[in-house]
Amino acid sequence: MTTPAPTPFGTRLRAAMDARGPLCVGIDPHASLLADWGLGDDVAGLERFTRTVVDALAGRVAVLKPQSAFFERFGSRGIAVLERAVADARAAGALVLMDAKRGDIGSTMAAYASAYLDPAGPLFSDAVTVSPYLGFGSLRPALDAARAAGAGVFALALTSNPEGAEVQHAVRPDGTTVAATVLAALKAENAAEAAEGRLGSYGAVVGATLGGTAHRLGADLAIDGPLLAPGIGAQGATPADLPAVFGAAVRNVLPSVSRGVLRHGPDAASLVAAASRMADEVHAVAE
Numbered sequence: 001m002t003t004p005a006p007t008p009f010g011t012r013l014r015a016a017m018d019a020r021g022p023l024c025v026g027i028d029p030h031a032s033l034l035a036d037w038g039l040g041d042d043v044a045g046l047e048r049f050t051r052t053v054v055d056a057l058a059g060r061v062a063v064l065k066p067q068s069a070f071f072e073r074f075g076s077r078g079i080a081v082l083e084r085a086v087a088d089a090r091a092a093g094a095l096v097l098m099d100a101k102r103g104d105i106g107s108t109m110a111a112y113a114s115a116y117l118d119p120a121g122p123l124f125s126d127a128v129t130v131s132p133y134l135g136f137g138s139l140r141p142a143l144d145a146a147r148a149a150g151a152g153v154f155a156l157a158l159t160s161n162p163e164g165a166e167v168q169h170a171v172r173p174d175g176t177t178v179a180a181t182v183l184a185a186l187k188a189e190n191a192a193e194a195a196e197g198r199l200g201s202y203g204a205v206v207g208a209t210l211g212g213t214a215h216r217l218g219a220d221l222a223i224d225g226p227l228l229a230p231g232i233g234a235q236g237a238t239p240a241d242l243p244a245v246f247g248a249a250v251r252n253v254l255p256s257v258s259r260g261v262l263r264h265g266p267d268a269a270s271l272v273a274a275a276s277r278m279a280d281e282v283h284a285v286a287e
């Protein structure tokens with residue numbers, strides 16, 4: 001008997017956003033946040049922080065996005081906390097987007113793909129962020145691994161940090177910007193799912209802080225896939241900014257908020273209320 005193909009990530013994400021609201025909450029255990037929560041900047045504090053967020057939100061929000069760097073800083077014991085968080089969050093019904101921003105040459109990219117997109121792996125996630133700046137084609141092992149596993153990939157395209165412009169706004173010899181090239185390549189990866197009327201599994205990262213930049217760059221945000229939108233809250237953007245940045249593509253936007261929600265911890269009810277308010281504000285503008 002053949003094993004049925006896994007449900008594609010884009011389809012699972014659309015269902016989660018419809019059922020739980022369009023919000024991704026980042027798990028970013030900054031040392032300053034650990035201190036604000038009365039926790040030590042150590043593995044015990046990391047574990048308590050992470051478990052508090054997962055227990056409070058994994059049964060309620062569509063996506064949780066652990067930022068790998070804040071776990072890697074504690075070495076293997078930090079990664080052990082991350083592994084547990086991914087497993088517990090997925091068991092509670094949240095999709096997990098591993099924020100690792102990995103990018104390397106194709107053969108090495110295959111190892112990164114195995115780390116996050118192999119269902120047998122201890123860090124297997126529903127999606128992972130990747131960097132296309134070794135050439136979009138270098139991402140092929142991750143794109144293929146995601147397709148095989150029913151997982152997704154979010155490629156950086158127009159990031160929320162001001163420094164991103166020097167690379168992303170650069171113009172290639174054919175006159176297109178780097179950002180527009182990444183977005184067009186993602187649209188091509190989503191073509192098969194789009195042809196079936198499904199949300200694609202290959203997303204772009206586009207900061208909510210951009211204002212009208214994308215259009216000026218000839219960047220088409222209608223990639224038939226999800227658009228991860230960080231920058232709301234601590235970086236100054238608000239849900240009200242989303243229509244101006246994303247236009248008609250706003251329906252496929254998955255806003256990502258870390259500090260703007262996490263600062264309401266460690267009280268679980270306060271975390272839930274903050275996430276709920278944020279999801280409601282996004283839903284109001286994304287209609």
Ligand SMILES: O=C(O)c1cc(=O)[nH]c(=O)n1[C@@H]1O[C@H](COP(=O)(O)O)[C@@H](O)[C@H]1O
Pocket residue numbers: 026028067099101129158159160161205206207230231232233234235256257258259260
């Ligand atoms: O890939 C990301 O999530 C990301 C892309 C981007 O353009 N800007 C950006 O801030 N992020 C991530 O979003 C998180 C910051 O969220 P805030 O605390 O809400 O500002 C960090 O984990 C960043 O790495």
